[in-house]
Amino acid sequence: MPVLSPTWTNERIELLKQHFEAGLSCREIAADIGVSRNAVIGKLSRLNLTRGRTVDERRLQDRASAPRPPKAVPRLQFEMFATIYGEADTTVVTGPIDDANRCSLMELDENSCRWPISTPGAEDFFFCGNAAHEGQPYCTGHSRLAYRPNSRARLMRG
16 A cells, blocks of 8 residues: 655645745645645645735625615516505505305315415315405405515515
8 A cells, every 4th residue: 555645745835835925826836836726725724824805805795795775576566566455555454354255175266265264184174265356366355464565665665
């Protein structure tokens, strides 16, 4: 079995320090010494040799850590909320949602509210079954519970 020589001999460490002081990149140091780039990075770290960040690096990091403005709600989603709820300043009518049209999964059609009532698998489990808005999965009452447009508007305003 051959005996492997250590990666970091005293000569290699001195070369590493000289190249580092000269400002060579880790890739250039690795190519000259004959070790991997990761070996150079690891040894520099263990020797506590670091370079100060350049102005460009600081700018990039500052941009990355700067808070970003919240994303705007897409126009189509806004129009959907406006259709369901009308003006944002109107008060939301709260009260019980009519459950006279309750139905099972097999009885649901494309115009039925799909809001689940109770726990799936339970004997008293059913769906709302009220008339849903065109293209929407829920009736007006359950849409108010599901989409909460007022809280979204508050988030958008900041």
